[in-house]
Amino acid sequence: MRRRQRRALTAGVLATALAAAGLTASPADAQEKPAATVTGPRGTFTLITGDRVSVDAGGHPRIERGPGRARMRFVSSHEGGHQYVIPVDAMPMLRDGRLDRRLFDLTALGEFGYDDRTAELPLLVAYPENAAARARSAAGAARVRTDLPAAHALAVRAGLDDRVELWSSLTRGTSSTRTLAAGITHVWLDGKRRVSLDRSVPQIGAPTAWQAGFDGDGVTVGVLDTGIDADHPDFAGQIAAIHDFTGGNDPGDTVGHGTHVASTIVGSGAASGGRYRGVAPGAKLVVGKVCATTECQDSDIIAGMQWAAPQAKVINLSLGDTDTPALDPLETAVQDLSHRYGTLFVVAAGNEGKPKSVSTPASADDALAVAAVDPDDQRAYFSSRGPRVGDNHIKPEISAPGVDIVAAAPGGGYAPMSGTSMATPHVVGSAAILAGRHPDWSGAQLKAALMGSAKPADADSLYDQGAGRVDVGRAVAQPVAAEVAAIDFPVQRWPHADDTPFSRVIGYRNTGTAPVSLSLSVTPAPAGMITVSPATLVVPAGGRAEATVTVDTRVEATDGLYPGAVTATGAGDLRVRTPFALNREIESYDVQLDHTGRDGRPATEYETVAANLSTGEFTTLVGEPGGGTMRLPKGRYALYSTIHEGDVSTLLVQPVLDVRGPLTEALDARTARPVSLTVPQRDAAALSINVSANWNDNFRYPGVQLSGVSVADVFFGRIGPAVAAPEFAATLGVGLARPGRDGTFRNSPYTYDLAYVRQGDMFTGLTRKLSPKNLATVKTTYRSQSSTATATRFHRAASPGGPGPIGSSTSFDLPFHATEYYNTDGGIVWTSTFVEGDNLTTQESTFQAGKTYHQTWNVAPFGPTVAQPPAWSPLGYVGRDGDTISVVSPPLFGDASGRPASRDDLQVHYRLSRNGKEIATADGSYVDFPVPADKATYRLEATVTRGAPDTLSTSVSVAWTFTSAHTSKPEPLPLTTARPTPALDDTNTARAGRAMTIPVALDRHPGSAAAPNRTLGVSASFDDGRTWVALPVLHGAALIKHPRRPGFVSLRMTATDTAGNTVTQTIQRAYRIA
Known part of the structure; x- marks a missing residue:
């Protein structure tokens, strides 16, 4: 059996499935507000190592090393649509298959909801047989949730602050030779799987089997899913055992998926007069609730598997997640329990619809992977296709009806659903009937007989439908069966x-x-x-x-x-x-890759990747002493390698490797060179270095980045001679600052951010001597507004039309004054980000060498802004496309300089009215509101509050009115925001008892029909909004007289443009007075 690794329940095309899960009659006059679709942004991830990675809206990672890990290097990459950030000390265990790569897969962690908004990171810590106690000891401070003997693993939970200690407890050794501690064999992420009959039952020949006297009687089947409505009439007398493994002590089904699946297998059809009878109504059912929602924890699934396997002949798993070539915990459990009990696990293939997308655990050798077909036995468009990733093994292996399957729903009725989740129970019911015909058969024999008797599809459909559509009538009737299910x-x-x-x-x-x-x-x-x-x-x-x-x-x-x-x-x-x-095999060649360390010895700690620039397929070589051989089809490849030795890492890159025959490539770390920089401040030291290789094709192909904290830690160079590579760019980012007595760069009075981009070729080291005439100088003030009085700034560069490196990251106490130096080579655009507590503010800047600039950050008041919508959004911040009004996370805490700011941790409340009547509400950052096509007047309100440690803009609300009708293309809506700019000091404070003017800028939504302003009104409150005073406004500025007592000033602004669109925005505690 191959090495394999990963999960989601696989009810595909669940748009109709979930909507219909509660398919019950409603009064004819019942009206509901249209549902608003809400999604969330990307966030911050604390890895198992204790290192923290923050990902901005552009997908760029920022790394904060964990306690005691100040010199750790990292390799970041994009592979197969997933983004990885891997510390070097994890690589030896990843190479040996002992550590789950998903632990460093930011894409997967985000999909599972395992960012820092989740207090605990779920893990599976595997141990040798009969060694659970030793593993429990090695888990240290982590909370042990349960023992899972079927996977030889403990389910543990690691808190945010426990992960550095846990990493030290689970692992041993130095950075480049680190191993798992004694008594630990693997550490996996406890991931999540997602839940993926009147016509379909006759379609597979079940009535023929019934007529022969076989309906599953005497056979027990298992369903591990979202629970079951045990009171549904179709299950009367058929449930032998039921258990909740999700921790809720309630095996009921609030999703509808598990009830539907169970009904397809054993439902009596009692509530429909027999119309929606299941495939094997004579069978008994054991039900394990392993999914509280549409997401299912690996550890809960495994617990259910090891409970059900001794009781059931066949088990239904209509769930899964993305497969990789390595073996994961669920695949391990399928193999172990299949062999131990002779149980057949029938598993949904998944609903990705593309080649090589069969999910795990359907990918396990002994699982029977099920594809979906329509009533005409044609592959359903959503059904995942094979072959299996890594070895081209036959998957899926059989198919069954999975389109618009009507079966039991919670509450006593029925509902249609589509997906491989719905196809799978058809095969489970068929296996139950066949097991009743041959009670002494093992799961492997049942699998072989079902595949051997399936109705074949087209000649080229093996990787679409496997052996074909299940035909249980034929399986029961035929006296002959093959002893193997398939030949690889x-x-x-x-x-x-x-x-x-x-x-x-x-x-x-x-x-x-x-x-x-x-x-x-x-x-x-x-x-x-x-x-x-x-x-x-x-x-x-x-x-x-x-x-x-x-x-x-x-x-x-x-x-x-x-x-x-x-x-x-x-x-x-x-x-x-x-x-x-x-x-x-198509035309392919051996590519010998010889790896040499900087000491001249054969390298042992490395990872080398070749990515086909035509297909996007990856081939990886890891850790074979001195190198090894890749077998590559003829073509052009991106080739990169990271070699790690002690405290030093090397990145070697060949932008294009043209494979037309056998090749030998020397990957010699000694050919790489470091960075050598000279700057005016002699006490400057490197605080970060990032070198990356990028293939510019929308991240379909790999990008790799090596990150360190010292120029002595990171070397880089090209493999072999220069070649034409127009799609390639190398980037280098270096940050320098003055270290303090404690060795950190906190409160450094200056920083250097230097970025270099080389199109078409890889850097081999870099040497530069810099002076004020080839740098831009920025005199920067950072104001304070919260009680935390500390902040972090970091910088990222981008070259025109191409990629850019990540620059420095430093912390300081507020308020703070600093001098920042930037290079401007090649028209570099700098994006600066300021973080105070949970508040994040960004700005793009271009500079000219030799010039001095002044910037002030964290400038109150903080309020809504539509001035700088994201370039990727054709709707701007709020827009209409057809008959949908979409809200794209408009910043509600932009500073008075007009910079957008975000708060991922806060829920914004939206309220949409049409012609004076509320039609929808939603909470979130990204919202879609379906609306009627005809022209109407709309009012969109957004409200958000924030508390300690923030002391200013504690509540912000904005209300826009505008007219809108159906659009033929995406269009930004005509919005305006008001931006007051009072003169404040470095603590965002004005003098009490004094009068001053407050200029108010009005920013129109770019690309929209927002018109010039016609009226402006400003009011102030000195008692947190209990009473308001209208202020005189002249030439766009309000005149205010502050009371003598210290406190806060709240502001309310109203404006109307010449087209009749209006805005009203209120900022509680806009600034302080003292």
Whole structure:
């Protein structure tokens, strides 16, 4: 069995499924407000190592090293649509397959909701057999939730502040040689899986089996899902056992998925007069609730599996997640329990719809992976396709109806659902019927018989439907079955003129009372490539017989994958098909990669990746001493390698490796060079260095970044000679500052941020001597507004039309004055981010070398702004597309300089009215409101509050009115925001008892029909909004007289443009007076 790793319940196309889960009658006059769709932004992730990674809206990571890890280096990469940030001390265990790569997959962690808004990180800590106590000790401060013997693992939970200690407890050794502690074999992320009959039951031949006397009677099946409505009439007398593994002590089903699945298997159809009868109504049911919602914790699923396996002959798992070539905990549990109890796990293939997307644990060797078909036996468009990632094993293996399946819903009714989740119980019910026919058969025998009797689809459909659509009527009726479910032939390497023929034996067993004569054939395959003998085979009554399948890939034929089947036919329409897959390798070559460390010795700690620039497929080589060989199809590749030795890491890159024959590449760390920089301040020291390689194709292909804290830690260079690589760019970012006595850079009076981009080639080190004439100087003031009085600034660069590196990150006490130096090579654009507590403010800047600039940050009042919408949004911050009004996280705490600011931790409350009547409300950052097509007047209100440690802008609200009708394309809506700019000191304070003017700028929503302003009104409150005073306004400025007592000033502004659009915004505690 291969090494494999990952999860989601797989009810695909659940838009209709979940909407219909509560399909009950409503009064004809019942009206509901349209639902608003809400999504959330990306956030901050504290890794298992204790290091913290923050991801901005552009997907750029910022790393804060954990306590005691100040010198740790990191490798960041984009692979297969996922973003990874991996500390170097985790790489030896990742290389050995002992550590789950998802622990450093920011994309997966975000999808699972495992960012820092979740207090605990769920883990599975695996141990050798009978060594749970030792593993429990190694888990240290982490909370042990449960023991899972089926996976030989403890389910533990690591708090945000416990992870550095846990990492030290679970692992041993130095950075480049770190291993798991004694008594620990693996550490996995406790991920999540997602829940992925009147026509469909006859479609698979179940009534034929019933007529023969087999309906699952005497067989127990298991359903591990979202629970069950045990009071539904269709389950009367059929539930043998039920248990909740989610910690809620309530096995009921609030989602509807588990009830639907169970009904498809055993439902009696009592509530429908028998119309929606399940496949095996005579079977009994054990139900484990392993999903409290549509998401299911791995540890809960495993607990349910080990509970159900001793009781059930067949178990339904309509759940899954993205598969990788490594073995993950659920796949391990499937294999272990299948072998221990002879149980057959039938698992949904998934709903991704694309090649190589079959999910785990359907990907496990012993699982029966189920695809979905429509009523015409055609593959459902959403059904995941094979082959299995990593080894091209046949997956999915069988198909069943999965489109618009009507089955029981909570509450006593029925609902239609679509997905491979719905196809899977059809196969489970079929297996139960077959088990009733052959009670002594193992799960493996049931799998082979179901696949062998399936109705075949088109000749090229093996990786779409497996053996074909399940046909339980045929499975029950046929006396002969194959002993293997499928044949996986080994890869035949290119070229093929010298290939050696080989053979495999396939056995057939006859459970009947008379001998059966079989005619054997192979389809489809080029003449002579795959043959079977003898052509006629007699299988004795109650006995078995064997045939030999011979493969000879020397024949003239096109290279590539050949799916097919060995078909045995006999009298009375007997047919047994055994599918196979043969990979006659396309033109490919060995690429020898020799790795040498900086000490001249063969390197052992490295990871090397070749990414095909045409297909996006990755091939990885890790940790073989001195190197190894990659087998690569002919083509162009991105090649990069990180080599780690003690406290030093090296990044080597070949932007384009053209594979047209056998190659040997020397990846010698000694050819790489460091950064050497000279700046005017002699006490400056490096605080960060980031070097990256980027292939500019919207992240389809890899980007890799090596991050360190010292120029002595990081080396980089090109592999081999320069080649033409227009799609490639290398970036280098270095930050410098003055270290304090404690060795940190906190309160450094200056910083240098230096960014360099090289298009078409890789840097091999970099040397620069810098002076004020080739740098921009920015005199910066950072004001204070909260009681925390501390902040962090960090910088990122971008080159015009291309990528840019990450710069420095430093902390300081507020208020603070600093001098910041930036290079301007190649028109670099700098994005600066200021973080005070949970408040994050950003600004893009371009500078000219030799010039001095002045900037002031954290300037009150903080309020709404629509002045700088994200470039990626055609709707701006608020817009309309067709008949949907969308809110795209408008900043409600922008500073008085006009910079947008965000608060990911706060819920914004939105209220939408149409022609004076409220039509929808929502809480979130990103909201979609469906609206009628005709023209109307709308009022959109947004309100948000924040508390300690923030002392200013504690409550902000804005209300816009505008007219809108159906649009033919995305259009920003005509909004305006008011931006008051009073003169305040470094603590955002004005003098009590004094009069002053408050200029008010009005910012129109770019790209919208917002018109010039016509009226402006300003009011102030000195008692937190209990009473308001209208202020005189002249030439866009309000005149205010502060009371003598210290306190706060709140502001309310109203404006109307010449088109009649209005805005009213209120800022509680806009600034302080003293």
